[in-house]
Amino acid sequence: MYVLGIESTCDETAVAVVEDGKNILSNVIYSQAELHSAFGGVYPELASREHINQMIPTIKKALAEAGINHKQLDLISVAASPGLIGPLLMGTTAARTLSYAWDIPLVGVNHIDAHVYSAIMSEEKKPHFPSLGLVVSGGHTNLYIIENINTYKPIGHSVDDALGEAFDKVAKLLDLPYPGGPHIEALAKKGTLGPIQLKPGKVKKAPYSFSFSGLKTEVLYLVKGQNSSPKSPTILDPSQRANLAHTFQHVAFTDIIKKTLLAANNFNLKSIYIGGGVSQNNYFNNLFSKIKPSSIDLHWPKKELCSDNGAMIAGLGFHHQKEKCKDFQVKPTKILSL
Numbered sequence: 001m002y003v004l005g006i007e008s009t010c011d012e013t014a015v016a017v018v019e020d021g022k023n024i025l026s027n028v029i030y031s032q033a034e035l036h037s038a039f040g041g042v043y044p045e046l047a048s049r050e051h052i053n054q055m056i057p058t059i060k061k062a063l064a065e066a067g068i069n070h071k072q073l074d075l076i077s078v079a080a081s082p083g084l085i086g087p088l089l090m091g092t093t094a095a096r097t098l099s100y101a102w103d104i105p106l107v108g109v110n111h112i113d114a115h116v117y118s119a120i121m122s123e124e125k126k127p128h129f130p131s132l133g134l135v136v137s138g139g140h141t142n143l144y145i146i147e148n149i150n151t152y153k154p155i156g157h158s159v160d161d162a163l164g165e166a167f168d169k170v171a172k173l174l175d176l177p178y179p180g181g182p183h184i185e186a187l188a189k190k191g192t193l194g195p196i197q198l199k200p201g202k203v204k205k206a207p208y209s210f211s212f213s214g215l216k217t218e219v220l221y222l223v224k225g226q227n228s229s230p231k232s233p234t235i236l237d238p239s240q241r242a243n244l245a246h247t248f249q250h251v252a253f254t255d256i257i258k259k260t261l262l263a264a265n266n267f268n269l270k271s272i273y274i275g276g277g278v279s280q281n282n283y284f285n286n287l288f289s290k291i292k293p294s295s296i297d298l299h300w301p302k303k304e305l306c307s308d309n310g311a312m313i314a315g316l317g318f319h320h321q322k323e324k325c326k327d328f329q330v331k332p333t334k335i336l337s338l
């Protein structure tokens with residue numbers, strides 16, 4: 001079964017063709033990061049307009065790279081929620097239009113579930129269920145129990161900033177470009193733990209939830225001085241900046257890892273599937289492997305499936321269609337009511 005996957009929830013216009021939920025024939029990602037870098041974050045109206053410009057060329061490129069004709073497609077799968085409303089409308093309108101014009105069934109996929117699925121589709125091995133899912137992206141920091149390939153039950157989330165968002169905001173405070181994650185990771189390599197103290201955020205009565213806004217404010221005061229504002233000048237020297245980047249990522253990742261392992265222990269789950277843009281961070285990957293007990297397996301997505309992409313949308317859409325999940329069997333006009 002050939003599935004066309006369309007992703008436009010934020011600032012990537014991404015389209016892929018995937019066979020039977022796993023075999024990636026093409027995975028075209030047009031990133032708008034440069035367009036938004038001047039703003040230090042995604043500018044929703046600009047993102048919507050750029051999706052309009054890029055959607056049709058990206059669909060054409062994905063079909064050409066897969067070497068197939070649209071008549072060979074069996075299904076269109078689109079990221080239907082959550083996301084920025086304008087960008088979501090661009091992708092779902094394109095998907096609805098093509099579904100109608102080409103007379104191909106359409107399925108809607110939850111973007112965050114698809115990030116968890118990206119780690120599942122990255123492996124040849126059959127997945128273990130039930131297992132734990134962790135998404136660390138620019139918009140979400142969520143923990144799930146994966147009951148089966150189509151059922152992702154949320155058990156925890158960030159009550160304020162997502163982890164990627166916190167990386168981007170801390171990067172902005174340190175005058176690093178957007179998206180900030182890779183720049184913080186690079187700067188952190190020059191720093192060390194010890195000279196700077198930071199505390200992770202606590203969420204009362206929610207052991208599997210996260211909070212990063214307090215950590216971000218602690219960083220603000222260290223970078224610019226107590227009771228300063230984001231526009232105040234930096235008071236750190238280069239080595240203090242590096243130590244701060246190192247300590248910030250260490251504290252944030254340790255907090256996430258501990259809570260994830262607590263959930264794995266309490267629910268007796270032995271496999272953890274990790275997804276989202278922040279999962280590209282090598283320090284995170286090494287730290288998780290170091291802290292976790294040997295009885296727990298970690299599953300990471302392939303590099304090209306970490307950030308927003310159409311392949312994970314096509315992949316999970318295949319399973320929704322195959323299992324005839326009622327929730328996802330949407331008529332084109334109902335797509336946004338998912």
Ligand code: KG4
Nearest residue numbers: 137138139164179181182277278281307308
């Ligand atoms: O999953 P994603 O591409 O988009 C969303 O669905 O949000 O995640 C983007 C986020 C950005 O906040 C970016 O700074 C972060 O992923 N990111 C990283 C790294 N690479 C990307 N964060 C930490 N370390 C990285 N190496």
Ligand code: ZN
Nearest residue numbers: 115137307308
């Ligand atoms: Zn995402």
